[in-house]
Amino acid sequence: MPRPSVPACQVVFLDAGTLPCGLPFDQYLDAPLLSQLAYQAHERTAPAEVAARVAQAEVVVTNKVRLGAELLAQAPRLKRICIAAAGMDNVDLQAARSLGITVHNVPDYGSDSVAEHVLATLLALCRHLATYSAAATDGRWSASPHFCWHGPRILPVGGSTLGIVGRGRIGQATARLAQGLGMRVLFAQRPGREAAEDERPLDDLLAQCDAISLHVPLTPDTRGLIDTRRLALMKPDAVLINTGRGALVDPHALVAALRAQRLAGAAIDVLEVEPPPPDHPLLAPGTPNLLLTPHVAWASEQAQQRLAARLAEQVAQHLRERATQVQAQQPGAA
Template sequence: MRSTTSTTTSACRVVFLDAGTLPCGLPFEQHLDASLLVHLAYQAHERTAPAEVAARIAQAEVVVTNKVRLGAELLAQAPQLQRICIAAAGMDNVDLQAARSLGITVHNVPDYGSDSVAEHVMATLLALRRHLAEYSRAAGDGRWSASPHFCWHGPRIQPVGGSTLGIVGRGRIGQATARLAQGLGMRVLFAQRPGREAAGDERPLDDLLAQCDAVSLHVPLTPDTRGLIDARRLALMKPDAVLINTGRGALVDPHALVAALQAQRLAGAAIDVLEVEPPPPDHPLLAPGIPNLLLTPHVAWASEQAQQRLASRLAEQVAQHLRERALRAPASPPGAA
């Protein structure tokens, strides 16, 4: 356990390693009174390259990170570090075992954007089922103007109401997505959770893929879920089904997904996350001409309200550290001014 006695009376150094991922900033003044705010020494970096991490956390008491990785070797080089605040729900970018052994507490923000992600899922589902991108292009590229009729008929428009949505992952986001889908008249099935008896609305994953008109992924990335949707499992899906991934990029094999879309073995896909972010220019899902692929740059979570909620909760975590720190401060000696 790290000693805290040397840090209780000095300024509390807090560093946000990739503050550019949260444009609204952290509202410390909403969570700290003036007596504690004066002890906050906060530095926000737009981004931090791997080679810069060690120097930037060396004297920090609190580190805020969204996606910057903090492994055991880096944590050992930060002797003042007592708290890590992850600006996300996932915690896979921090070596939790190393942090625990060093007495560093790690805090995430698990439920700041569930509704935002669920709304993104439904928006992309509607866009895919109705081929909105293609119909919008047809309105502007002359195809509508050249039509002999009042409208232009292109790809088949499939209904959402009455169709079946399969949800892989029954956490907060999966549940929020289910509520919205049911409000649109969809039947919702969940993938059976490993090691548990299936509930009435749950199916083994392979069965769920074969039964559903749309599948949405909401599981964390673990050794068991990496590559979860591969060529074999894509082949189980209906040819007129769509796949939506707002979970983790590495859940889906991108090469297999491109092949399925190009061969029209899958009607469409909406992908908001990739296994490497930002992606290299030669990433397979960035290739031109992939049919009915809706690719967005990891923004499902990023409604204005979700950003503000995340920022507020991070600020409160830092404020809690400062309050605990003040309680550990030595009392003033008798007669001190």
């Protein structure tokens, strides 16, 4: 029996520039269903453009574009939101639920990529790779009376203790890699639960560990989690790594701790506002042993392709469900 005619499904990706590899719809849709897909990919969408771009959409794909209750109410055809990320804090979930809009995220596309970034930046900080690389070419090595050039103290990684705040997929992936380097791994005690053998209350964890890595979501309870008081609890030769959410760390307090040498280093991949304004405190020159990267811990080639595939699969699922519903409404359907 021929497939019943189905009107085109309007799908819009509001910030497709965040995922350069594109969505492989042809891997998940047969030709008849693929012909029903009307897909628009926008490099970026400014706040003033969102309402117009979602007004006729059945499916919206977004990475970081915010979809609040007022915007959702202006999209009467919207049935599904696909978030191109693990976090869901950019969508008003309660409003979506009340409007019958399903919201889907992609929770585990980049755990290994983020974990690898954590270990890479940890090694870079502890071994002062930026400083030593510069010394090799700026004349300091050539001027050395010895075969090598000695600069900042190189801290050991193997045998040191890594404290992980957040015991989800990424935290556990980070733990596995760290243990492979010979590190001892401890976790922050989860609120409301009895501490496991390898868990410590957060303040105790900060005081005991040589490195701290943050992997918790941003909530009212975790906003500003690492502030002046908690930075003061850390060892002066410890390092802090944040690949979670920017607002977990007070940037002013972090800069002060690094400049006062109360902390040996920090690797920060996320900021509370992205892209950051030029006057953001972590962009100011002169902060020692700060390794700042532009939110790329997740972005290995494999992780990008896995994320794109999951998004394409979610859109394909909507088209299949939609076609089934239309078919069931045809005259003579059982």
